[in-house]
Amino acid sequence: MKSKLMIIAGPCSAESRDQVLQTAEALAKTGIYAFRAGLWKPRTRPGMFEGVGAKGLQWLSDVKKETGLKTCCEVATPEHLTLALEAGVDILWIGARTTADPFAVQALADAVKDMDKTPEALLIKNPVNPDVELWAGALERFHNSGIRQIILVHRGFSSYGNQLYRNIPLWHIPIEMKRRFPGIPMLCDPSHMGGKPQLIAPISQQALDLMYDGLMIECHINPDQALSDKAQQITPIQLEKILSHLKVRENSQNQQSLESFRSQIDSLDESILQILSKRMEVSRQIGEYKQQHNMPVLQSQRYSQIVENRKELAQSMGLDSDFAKQLMEIIHKESVKVQLDQRTPKD
Secondary structure (H helix, E strand, O other): OOOOOEEEEEOOEOOOHHHHHHHHHHHHOOOOOEEEOEOOOOOOOOOOOOOOHHHHHHHHHHHHHHHOOEEEEEOOOHHHHHHHHHOOOOEEEEOHHHHOOHHHHHHHHHHHHOOOOOOOEEEEEOOOOOOHHHHHHHHHHHHHOOOOOEEEEEOOEOOOOOOOOOOEOOOHHHHHHHHHOOOOOEEEOHHHHHOOHHHHHHHHHHHHHOOOOEEEEEEOOOHHHOOOOHHHOEOHHHHHHHHHHOOOOOOOOOHHHHHHHHHHHHHHHHHHHHHHHHHHHHHHHHHHHHHHOOOOOOOHHHHHHHHHHHHHHHHHOOOOHHHHHHHHHHHHHHHHHHHHHHHOOOO
């Protein structure tokens, strides 16, 4: 793995000065960029460990003095932000729950605008639910407040029924954020995404294959004794091993051959759009026929037959049946819209 990657690591929660310093000293040997530790922990239910609070800021200051590492902590209120900056914390992060609340984000953005100090960088984690607009909105609110060193953190999304991941990746959402904001760095948080140590390495490699700029990983000197999220934390030794096996892809490799493939993709995409245009024209004609013969737009039995048939057809062509189902649902939704628009009175 190359050192150009930004690696931020440290415990989910700062629990004691000894735990923080021992973890930081071990992590400093791995060459990480910054040490992270949660001081104020937004927990799901009362009675859970909610962090040591402001007294942990001195521990982070000690980490900086004794290891030279930059320090990083989460802030969820203007008070947290003020205390952290006054204590000299280098990097702040906005957690997933906070990102989901535009009022909370705006309050923090207003607070940082009025501060004499600003963080070296501000990390913004994706919201808990898969909403790209909330994520983009948080970035824009802080940008409007004058913060320019913004880094996005992809930590996965809550998903009912998901069993493999703690928070399902949904890679298309961070890819869309990278498309919208190409100059903004992106980190991956495989700890919250996977929820278990054995998933950290494969998720990290997937992120690097998608040209992420670094990783944010939870490490604890003794994970089994951690007061929060102990199931997903790893030791500094485990982190060093994982980092040593990761491969960073070169963006400039074999560009000429890649351009040839991209040209094929462009041509195929054009063909797909042409076919979809023809399909919608047929849908429009069907809509006219239904209207003339006083027939309903939606015919559920026919739609169910189409979906099942196309899933089987897709499988026979080597395509994933769930992908085919989602595609047909999108096409059917647009077909229904086309037919309903025909029945809408025009001004």
